[in-house]
């Protein structure tokens with residue numbers, strides 16, 4: 220249970236907006252950050268004490284990075300396992316390599332979730348055309364084929380409704396290991412942002428309700444329009460997962476909800492701070508980024524209570540070029556990631572609206 224006190228240095232693998240907001244939260248608590256990222260001009264570099272521009276397989280650079288920090292963390296789940304192992308051998312890595320390996324592979328993830336007593340969609344692994352045929356016999360249609368690794372924002376996925384769709388599956392999965400999942404008839408998508416500290420304390424934020432457009436998160440609203448029972452059950456499930464992984468840090472758990480049955484199905488876990496937790500920056504006293512820093516440094520966890528109703532909207536691409544309406548809105552809080560090129564679909568910033576509850 221190593222505690223790292225303010226004044227210490229936190230290493231962050233990855234220099235995107237999540238790394239940037241982690242570094243800002245760390246600075247608030249008096250920590251310094253060393254950000255490691257292969258891309259020059261990474262958003263997190265603008266707010267970090269120290270930066271390294273190097274590839275994730277550059278062992279010398281990784282070693283120097285690990286030796287320069289008191290604890291290392293990451294802002295993306297596809298940290299190569301060799302990178303994680305090298306860092307973990309030379310400093311504390313939180314969350315640990317186990318959580319990373321579970322979350323990186325949809326099959327390992329689903330196996331883990333089911334073993335932990337958390338419900339997922341039915342699934343079957345496949346790789347070859349014969350295995351795909353067998354998977355269809357078991358799972359049926361409609362179903363969703365997904366590559367086991369490196370899928371995000373709907374990439375590497377194929378919704379299968381017709382026999383013709385089946386023919387296209389292997390083109391989409393590109394003959395890499397994949398799974399076929401049963402299609403879940405859900406009414407809404409929710410997520411739970413949960414934190415577990417190095418000492419094992421757990422705190423979950425109120426459930427957020429997410430709307431995706433073109434597979435990219437558009438808005439998160441808190442509170443979610445779910446029953447108290449679903450709210451409580453979702454938090455229990457997220458807590459079970461965090462404990463089962465002996466997780467240290469903040470994690471996002473994405474779920475599907477069926478209103479009539481109150482059934483919750485876990486879609487996936489993200490072993491990092493999560494876009495659907497950005498509302499916490501203006502909606503709580505301790506946002507997910509500060510909470511992650513507290514968890515990995517083993518400080519007491521902060522309050523997860525929402526101040527009222529909150530809505531988060533992502534600003535994609537050129538949305539970032541017209542911020543005045545938000546600046547003129549007294550209830551809006553703008554977060555700009557400092558990226559210069561507003562490419563289509565690129566996450567450039569977000570806005571939070573808070574409707575405070577009196578009292």
Ligand code: AMP
Nearest residue numbers: 340363371372373400401402403486487
């Ligand atoms: P994922 O990459 O697993 O987060 O999936 C992206 C989106 O596809 C989800 O947010 C859902 O809207 C949809 N989706 C994924 N898996 C399923 C499923 N098994 N059943 C229904 N919709 C799904």
